[in-house]
Amino acid sequence: MKKNQLGTSDLYVSEIGYGTMSLPKSERNAVYLVNKAIDEGVNFFDTADLYDYGRIEEVLGKAIKGKRDQIILATKAGNHWEPGKEGWFWDPSKAYIKEAVKKSCQRLNTDYIDLFQLHGGTIEDPIDETIEAFEELVQEGIIRYYGISSIRPNVIREYVKKSSIVSVMMQYSILDRRPEEEMLDFLKENNVSVIARGPVGKGILSDNGLNKIPEKGYLDYTSEECRTLVAQLKEKTNSARLLSHTAIRYVLAHPAVAATIPGASREEQLISNLQAADSPDLSDQEIQMIKELSKANQYKQHR
Template sequence: MKRNRLGKSELYVSEVGLGCMSLGTDREKAVALVHEAIDGGINFLDTADLYNEGLNEEIVGEAIRGRRSEVILATKVGNRWEPGKEGWTWDPSKAYIKAAVKDSLRRLQTDYIDLYQLHGGTLEDPISETIEAFEELKQEGLIRYYGISSIRPNVIREYVERSNIVSVMSQYSILDRRPEEHVLSLLAEKGISLIARGPVAKGILTDDGAGKAEKGYLDYGKEELSALRAVLLETGDGSRDMAHTAIRYALAHPAVATVIPGASTSRQLLHNIAASEAAPLTPHELEAIQSISRSSRYEQHR
């Protein structure tokens, strides 16, 4: 599988990665899926301390035991949960980040994290303190690089200008083209990569996703989604199905290093991996897709 450099780092990630949130809580099944992903050419695994209250990290750690050198391991921090308490609290403080990383390392059964990501963020955060925490973790050898996971353009701009982030994770798909407004061009200019999550839009952008389109998606109604899906089914020369078209769309922008569709079954995983063998979209196909979908703007979180 093709690998792309993540920003200006020394990390080269498979263009199709694995979003581990959808692995589920069946340890045996989830570990088998991670092994199948690695065997299929995926080397980028993305998890978070938030997922299943740390269980997801534990499962990923179990799966990569003995195979650590084969993967680029990414996790996230900032959402604080305490046993016995309801819900999560947002905590981007230096003290919390430096404590939380040790818990993630323990669960992941590793002594370093390749990419540590702030799992959110607002302009009200102590951004300088947050950056300082990540920089110290780099110096201590606990993380190799850091990035942010955000859909807030103004927050992204702050970190682009003030920190050494190598990546921004954001939702990006044919149905959510908001990063095209300003974010992708900014990242390309600065040599920072986008990690695209949600490339198939909760399964709507798959051949069997008609039922999932019934609930709508962002500002698309079910009738609009039905019409768009019909056009997408006819896009191209028939060599790609809709999911592969959707994944190749997200990968078409030069700032995108990897997409991380989730997979809860072997069938889904192998289908995602096969997208790496599908032909890139032609300029004509990109133009056609953009003509039938919205070039949306971020109306909130600016």
Template sequence: MKQNQLGSSELRVSEIGLGCMSLVPENAAEGKEIIKRAYEEGVTYFDTADLYQFGWNEEFVGKNIRPFRDNIVLSTKVGNRWTANKKSWDWDPSKTYIKQAVKDSLHRLGTDYIDLYQLHGGTIEDNMDETISAFNELKQEGLVREYGISSIRPNVISYYAEHSQIVSVMMQYSILDRRPEEEMLDFLHEKNISVIARGPVAKGWLTERALNRSKSDHYLEYEGKEIQEIVKGLQDKLDSERTLSQTAIRYSLHHPAVAAVIPGASSVEQLLSNVGAAHTPELSADDVAVIQSLSKASVYGQHRR
């Protein structure tokens, strides 16, 4: 599988990674096989977070990547802390919390270092300089190799791009969520900061299953019936050598700012379909034009700060 450099760092990631949030305790045996098969298929980027399943996800991923730990890029996130009753979480980007949370993540992951440590959100009201200082100290201490942020807030992203050493920004990006195209992708590419695209198949709407879903459902600004028309258009106008989900993954990779996409997988079959996109041709300029003619060029309205 193609490996891409992550920003200006020495980290190289597979263009299709594995978003591990969909690995759950109820399906642990399948999850173990998914991680194993992902690595065998060339996946070298595995993404988790301390928030997922109250830390179980980090423990599970850490245990199952151990045989090939030094051959992959392991990523996790910080900033959200569960409340005492574990019914919600609070936002805490303080240096004190980050420097304690990284030790907890390292323990759960069973590793001495995190390749990519990401701030799991953020607002313009945060003391961002304090947060940046925390991440820089973690790099100096050798606990993390590089850091980035996971955010869809343009003003927050811009501040980190201008004032920190982030090498990546994780953001939602798909045929049905083209908001990053308006003001983020070119900007980050010029800054040599890579995008990690999450949600490439839009919660399953960009798969063949979309035609069987309710027309009254919604995804962002789309109604289900609108998405179904887009899906039919994509199937009619694009080359059939890719499945719809593979076309969606390829679209999220088409901009040079994007280093990796991280679709989740709840079965080995789904994983193999996702990584199979790596073996299909890249989208042509005509393909991209068709896709963009069928979908909306939306912009960030809410969540700017």
């Protein structure tokens, strides 16, 4: 499995990581999948305290027991919730960030986090205070590096300007090319890596994707436009690749992207995701053709 440097850090992450939000409900199955991924060369696992209100972190912590030194562990915080209470609210305060990371460490059964990420955020946040929290956690040795998970260009620019983030997690796929317009080149120029989530567009960009297209469509694609695009991609891209592999290789083609984190709730999904690592890179002609077939979406609402 190819590994890429995450920003200016000394973290080298497998180009295909594991987004754990979709781990199966069965703890036994979840632990099996995580260990299968590690055995197949995955060293990058992304989770969040909010996923199933802490349960996913707890399961991941059990799965990596005895293997902590083999993986790069990423989690997120900022969505304030308390065990036993319903609901959550956005809280990027210094006090909560520092409280949340310690609780994540307990659930993950670790004494440090490799990559700690702000799980969202707006331009109205107390950004300086949030950055101060991250910097103090680095100094205290609780986290090694930090980043943000955001699709808001204005927020991302503020953190690039003011902080030492090494990564930005954002949704990026053939169906969601918004990062291309104003973010990918900017982040590459500033030595900040992209972690691409949602590379197969909720399964739409897969060989059985026609069965996964929502009736209301996806982003600014109607359901019919999704069907047309899937059919065209199957017809015109390299037949040696599954469509999901084409989708994963597409997001990895941009030099700003260090890793993509498709999820998997079943073993066959996991194996298919990992096989994309051995799939042929897209040619320049294929990338151009995919761009001509798909929409050059732009960030409009999320600023």
